[in-house]
Every structure is written in C-alpha cells, then in structure tokens.
Amino acid sequence: MEYIIQNEQLLPKAEASINFEDRGYYFGDGIYEVIKVYHGQPFAMDHHLDRLRSSAEKLEIPLPFEEKKMIDLLMELLEKNKVMNGLVYFQVTRGVEPRNHLYTRNSTAVFTAFTQPAQNLEETQKNGVDVWLTDDIRWLRCDIKTINLLGNVMVKREAADQNCQEAILHRSGTITEGSSSNLFLVKDKVLYTHPATNLILNGITRQLVIELAEQHQYSVVEEPFPVEVLEHADEAFITSSSVEITPIKSVKGQLSTTFDVGPVTKDLQAKFKDILPKSN
16 A cells, blocks of 8 residues: 655555645645655755755745654655655645635645655666757746746656657756756866756755766866757766766757767766665
C-alpha cells in the first residue's frame, strides 16, 4: 500500500483528499521541493529546506510546522513506502479560504508529500539528451519554487512533441535555463551558466556543481549569454535533482547544433557521484 502525508498524518493514498477551496487548487498558490533519495537517504535535504523556507518567505506563506517535524514526517514516509532509491515530493499551499485573489495572512498552510521511483539515468547520462530551444514564456519570479508551473508545462510539452527530452529557454535571445533544469555550457574547460537572478531557479544540483567545479580548479562564469553562444560551446549539460548531470547531445528548434559528451561533463559526473550517499 502506498502512503502519503497530509498535514501531520501519514495516510494510505486512497484515503487522501484536498479541500475544494485550497488556494493551491484555485491559484497555484503554493511552493514545493523534490529531493532525490539514495540508499534510503535524502540527498542535500538541508539545501532543499533552506530553499523551501526562502520561497515561503517571498510569498508570505507561513510554514505549518518546524523543520524538524517536517524532516521526521518525510523520513517516516520514506520508511513506510520502503523507498531506497527514488524521489520525495513535498509541497506547502497557503491554505483553505473562499476564492479571492487577495489572500489573508491568517490561513493555515497545508502540507502534503508523496514518493516516486527514480528514473533510470544510465543511458541519458552516458549518451546525452536532445533539447528544444524555445521562448521563455514564464513569469518573472522563477527564483520562487512555486507549484504554479504552467509556463514550464507548456514548453515541456512543446519539446516532447519534437522528440526532445527537455526545453531550453531564452528571453529575447538570452538563455535562461531548462523547463525543469538548469543549463551549463563548457568552452575551453570554462563553465558558463546564467546567474541566480529572478529569471532562473537556483537549482540545488546547480549550486553543488558550481561548488564541485571550483573545488577542482574549473572556472565558472555566471553571466547572461545569448542564444548564439550555443553554436560555439564545446559541451553542454543540464542539472537537476532528478537528472543529476545529464549531457546535451543536440539542440533543435530555433537553433540547431550538436555536442559531444566531453571530458569536463564526464569528470563532473564522476565527482558528483562521489558526493552522493552510499549504501551501508
């Protein structure tokens, strides 16, 4: 039987229900995090909880209970669902109120969580993925990890319809990130990525890759760059909790180019594997 968390309770998934007037349902008024689990251990949980707190503060959503209680509940859920390798998703909505664009500051936030199996990354991490270059149609606060993801959903569907595994986005010719990932380019062993402004989500894996790169003497340049730079890069890869470090083998759509899975990408993949939780 699969279990979920609803507020402070572990329930069989079949028994869960969401109130019709939850602002998450009406407005996408909520935040979320996804943590990868390796050998029963959530990876970089502190980083994810820090970002959840940051998103909550930016949207004035009071977290429903202390982080220790949240951690205890998530660990109990992993144990109950016997998750050794997978994903744990958790979200906080502003709460239940009659539908009104203007939110109050006295509602009680709603916490939910569930688990999923992890996808097999062996082939894509070895051979890379195809990506679709398209316009960034999202709102201007991509730094907030909100559950309102319609822009991301639309471009992901657009990419999939072109047999691509991810959409790479640009705003008026300036590359930002992927629909559910961050983007890195490599040129002459230097890494390039968009800075952590309001135009991208500062991914946890993104942060860890930058730290790893700098620890191992790679230069990292965080600055905006135009679409045309894609044609001149030596390597390219995407990062996220779900896909870790995944190479890009081709770009299609508004620009077409191809990449080899190069030595910098392979080196960082290996170094990233070294920091992941190991089996006991």
